[in-house]
Amino acid sequence: MFDILKRNFKGGVHPKENKKYTESKPIEEIPLPEEVIIPLQQHIGKPSKIIVNKGDKVNAGDPVSEAGGFVSVPCHASISGTVKAIQPHIHPLGGEVNSVIIESDGEDKYSEKIEFNPDYMNLPAEEMKNMIYEAGIAGMGGATFPTHVKLSPPPEKKIDTAILNGSECEPYLTSDHRLMLEKTEEIIEGFRIIMKILGVNRGIVGIENNKPDAIKKMEDVSSKFPEIGVVSLDVKYPQGAEKQLIYALTRRKVPPGKLPMEVGCLVQNVGTAKAVYDAVAFKRPLIDRVVTVAGDITHQKNLNVRIGTPLKNLTDYCGGFVNSPKKIIIGGPMMGIAQHSLNAPVIKGTSGIIILRSEQIGFGKTTPCLNCGKCVEICPMNLTPNIIASLVENGRIEDAGEYNALDCIECGCCSYICPARINLVQNIKFAKFKIMQEAKK
Amino acid sequence: MEEQITTKEILSVSSAPHIRAKDTTQKIMFAVVISLMPALLGSVYFFGVRALWLTLISIITAVITEWTILKLRKVETTLSNGSAIVTGILLAFNLPGGVPWWMPVAGSFFAISIGKQAFGGLGFNPMNPALLGRAFLLASWPVHMTTDWTAPIYGTKSGISAITTATPLAVLKEAIDNLSVEDKAQQALQTIAELKGSYGNLFLGNVGGCIGETSVLLLLIGAIYLLYKGYINYRIPLSYIATVAIFTYIFGGPNGNFSGDPLFHILSGGLIVGAFFMATDMVTSPSTSKGQWIFGLGCGIFTVIIRRVGGYPEGVSYSILLMNLTTPLLDRYLKVKPFGS
Numbered sequence: 160m161f162d163i164l165k166r167n168f169k170g171g172v173h174p175k176e177n178k179k180y181t182e183s184k185p186i187e188e189i190p191l192p193e194e195v196i197i198p199l200q201q202h203i204g205k206p207s208k209i210i211v212n213k214g215d216k217v218n219a220g221d222p223v224s225e226a227g228g229f230v231s232v233p234c235h236a237s238i239s240g241t242v243k244a245i246q247p248h249i250h251p252l253g254g255e256v257n258s259v260i261i262e263s264d265g266e267d268k269y270s271e272k273i274e275f276n277p278d279y280m281n282l283p284a285e286e287m288k289n290m291i292y293e294a295g296i297a298g299m300g301g302a303t304f305p306t307h308v309k310l311s312p313p314p315e316k317k318i319d320t321a322i323l324n325g326s327e328c329e330p331y332l333t334s335d336h337r338l339m340l341e342k343t344e345e346i347i348e349g350f351r352i353i354m355k356i357l358g359v360n361r362g363i364v365g366i367e368n369n370k371p372d373a374i375k376k377m378e379d380v381s382s383k384f385p386e387i388g389v390v391s392l393d394v395k396y397p398q399g400a401e402k403q404l405i406y407a408l409t410r411r412k413v414p415p416g417k418l419p420m421e422v423g424c425l426v427q428n429v430g431t432a433k434a435v436y437d438a439v440a441f442k443r444p445l446i447d448r449v450v451t452v453a454g455d456i457t458h459q460k461n462l463n464v465r466i467g468t469p470l471k472n473l474t475d476y477c478g479g480f481v482n483s484p485k486k487i488i489i490g491g492p493m494m495g496i497a498q499h500s501l502n503a504p505v506i507k508g509t510s511g512i513i514i515l516r517s518e519q520i521g522f523g524k525t526t527p528c529l530n531c532g533k534c535v536e537i538c539p540m541n542l543t544p545n546i547i548a549s550l551v552e553n554g555r556i557e558d559a560g561e562y563n564a565l566d567c568i569e570c571g572c573c574s575y576i577c578p579a580r581i582n583l584v585q586n587i588k589f590a591k592f593k594i595m596q597e598a599k600k
Numbered sequence: 601m602e603e604q605i606t607t608k609e610i611l612s613v614s615s616a617p618h619i620r621a622k623d624t625t626q627k628i629m630f631a632v633v634i635s636l637m638p639a640l641l642g643s644v645y646f647f648g649v650r651a652l653w654l655t656l657i658s659i660i661t662a663v664i665t666e667w668t669i670l671k672l673r674k675v676e677t678t679l680s681n682g683s684a685i686v687t688g689i690l691l692a693f694n695l696p697g698g699v700p701w702w703m704p705v706a707g708s709f710f711a712i713s714i715g716k717q718a719f720g721g722l723g724f725n726p727m728n729p730a731l732l733g734r735a736f737l738l739a740s741w742p743v744h745m746t747t748d749w750t751a752p753i754y755g756t757k758s759g760i761s762a763i764t765t766a767t768p769l770a771v772l773k774e775a776i777d778n779l780s781v782e783d784k785a786q787q788a789l790q791t792i793a794e795l796k797g798s799y800g801n802l803f804l805g806n807v808g809g810c811i812g813e814t815s816v817l818l819l820l821i822g823a824i825y826l827l828y829k830g831y832i833n834y835r836i837p838l839s840y841i842a843t844v845a846i847f848t849y850i851f852g853g854p855n856g857n858f859s860g861d862p863l864f865h866i867l868s869g870g871l872i873v874g875a876f877f878m879a880t881d882m883v884t885s886p887s888t889s890k891g892q893w894i895f896g897l898g899c900g901i902f903t904v905i906i907r908r909v910g911g912y913p914e915g916v917s918y919s920i921l922l923m924n925l926t927t928p929l930l931d932r933y934l935k936v937k938p939f940g941s
């Protein structure tokens with residue numbers, strides 16, 4: 160029934176995929192770090208509140224903080240050991256964030272409450288949701304919105320379709336791809352739990368067609384469940400952006416400024432589904448995740464990493480740098496964040512570490528806008544990035560709002576395509592920030 | 601853990617996206633230069649090596665002018681973006697083959713200095729510099745610009761054997777005007793009928809006209825290359841040419857409405873070079889698709905009006921210049937709706 164649908168959206172770009180280096184690399188377990196840094200904020204929303212003290216002994220899976228509000232999640236110790244310090248520490252998303260630093264005792268003891276419950280699918284929905292909350296799950300595709308909140312739409316918004324996002328459209332990244340191949344059952348079970356919580360009986364898995372093995376495996380495993388369909392999507396960035404994905408799979412258009420529930424949809428990432436399964440079937444909190452390490456590094460790999468592991472442990476495990484690195488990015492190259500230190504830890508939303516050489520980071524000089532219209536043509540939100548950016552440059556933030564700057568999903572396609580090498584999305588983000596600030600006043 | 605593993609000095613922390621598409625301003629400009637080469641070769645074939653010299657003079661003047669002004673403005677040289685070369689070629693393409701050598705010098709100098717640099721250089725010029733240069737030449741030396749035609753190597757200036765002095769559009773215009781003159785009407789009808797037989801010459805470029813505008817075939821080869829590369833898109837050329845076709849069919853004929861010859865109008869004059877290479881100039885045409893459709897439509901309407909009732913037989917360059925002025929308005933006021941609304 161899904162075949163009649165087109166698998167695409169308007170606009171978008173085709174950056175070089177660069178996935179071939181890691182897509183066939185099975186997930187490896189990296190040795191336990193000597194210490195982990197657990198930032199109290201790894202999600203969108205309020206920071207979590209600390210509940211341990213310096214010197215406390217903790218086991219892997221024990222909470223070290225509790226939610227700081229409804230839109231917030233607890234964080235957990237990802238190794239067993241002693242709380243060595245609670246102090247601000249470099250955060251991969253920028254700046255410093257109060258963090259719990261745990262020194263390993265080398266024993267890797269797990270919290271006692273982690274235990275398999277064979278009857279997990281029959282738990283009441285509310286209890287499942289609570290378990291997801293207690294496991295500290297936040298969207299693992301990178302957005303890190305608290306999952307239990309996303310799974311609690313207001314009752315007047317009827318959700319009829321759950322969507323599992325396996326598109327992984329960012330270049331280089333293959334962590335979701337490997338997860339779909341190696342943890343297929345867990346992901347599908349997690350998706351079924353999500354569908355049960357939402358009370359929906361239509362689930363669509365969207366995967367870009369550059370991952371035929373993952374499509375096949377996910378189809379095989381989900382074939383027992385007629386309510387779940389797997390759809391192969393065209394390869395195009397940003398296919399994994401919520402509104403674009405929903406449109407490609409259902410032809411529904413989420414109105415500007417609205418959430419997917421407006422059109423009865425809810426999107427979860429495959430990594431999140433796996434974490435949901437762990438939480439509900441095992442009471443296992445989110446303490447590790449798969450990270451792709453790719454680019455200019457001796458061995459490009461997919462690693463399963465404890466949350467809080469310093470980035471340096473990952474790059475060392477991959478054999479270190481080939482050349483002196485010029486740019487280290489957390490996330491994908493289109494939306495990721497450049498790091499200035501390898502001391503920053505892996506957090507819940509860290510899907511990859513990309514290392515770029517010097518010749519990969521220069522794009523040529525910025526020249527004045529040619530009005531070529533390429534940015535307009537490819538903007539997946541159908542905005543006019545050239546006009547918004549030039550208004551911002553002239554300080555006309557309010558007018559930029561008139562041109563719908565707030566609808567920008569910050570995908571970066573406009574900057575990517577611009578032949579004049581203008582960093583449009585940076586200007587537009589600035590406008591969004593200013594407009595939001597103004598609105599708060 | 602305290603030790604700093606990497607320092608801010610060596611790692612770039614510029615913001616996303618961290619990769620870029622290959623196309624740059626420079627690449628696009630050089631692709632445009634390449635796309636104009638078939639037509640240039642064709643002009644040398646049809647009009648002799650003089651066409652090449654005029655083009656080279658025009659390019660050299662454009663480049664020297666640009667370089668000098670950038671030096672005077674103390675702007676870091678943006679010469680390497682190649683846009684001056686494009687302007688130089690397009691200006692030469694708009695000249696009759698027999699003009700004296702100083703005309704491309706004057707035209708190119710005007711195009712670059714007044715048409716482009718006076719506004720702040722590439723990206724800030726409101727109108728197509730090459731067309732502005734041509735308009736300047738036409739206003740200053742109208743006789744040279746309207747009579748210095750050279751006949752193509754194997755044919756006549758008009759494309760038909762009966763008339764040898766004027767270009768096809770001028771012949772048609774005169775013939776249509778003569779229809780209402782009693783003793784010339786018979787002859788005029790015959791001329792119009794004969795022009796229908798010249799499609800082949802028009803398509804190949806075996807007629808009189810500006811250096812670079814005559815060969816539809818060779819221009820299309822270049823245009824297809826640019827379309828394939830994605831450096832121009834089809835909207836402006838399509839709406840421009842379709843508008844000309846439809847309106848000349850309706851209003852451009854010898855026997856009242858709905859008797860025009862759209863194919864003749866498409867193939868003759870500067871429509872093809874204008875629609876694909878000048879109306880599509882990025883800087884001076886709209887960036888939104890709606891704007892581009894309307895821009896082409898406007899160019900088409902003005903072209904037909906000028907060809908039909910204007911003082912000149914050809915109206916492509918003035919039409920594009922006029923529509924250039926609407927570009928900022930079309931961009932700003934034709935708001936596009938965001939996805940989902």
Ligand code: SF4
Pocket residue numbers: 527528529530531532533534535544545576577578579580581583887
């Ligand atoms: S892509 Fe760049 S040069 Fe082209 S219109 Fe957009 S901002 Fe201007």
Ligand code: SF4
Pocket residue numbers: 537538539540541542544566567568569570571572573574583584587
């Ligand atoms: S304006 Fe925003 S949504 Fe549009 S391409 Fe740029 S970053 Fe993406």
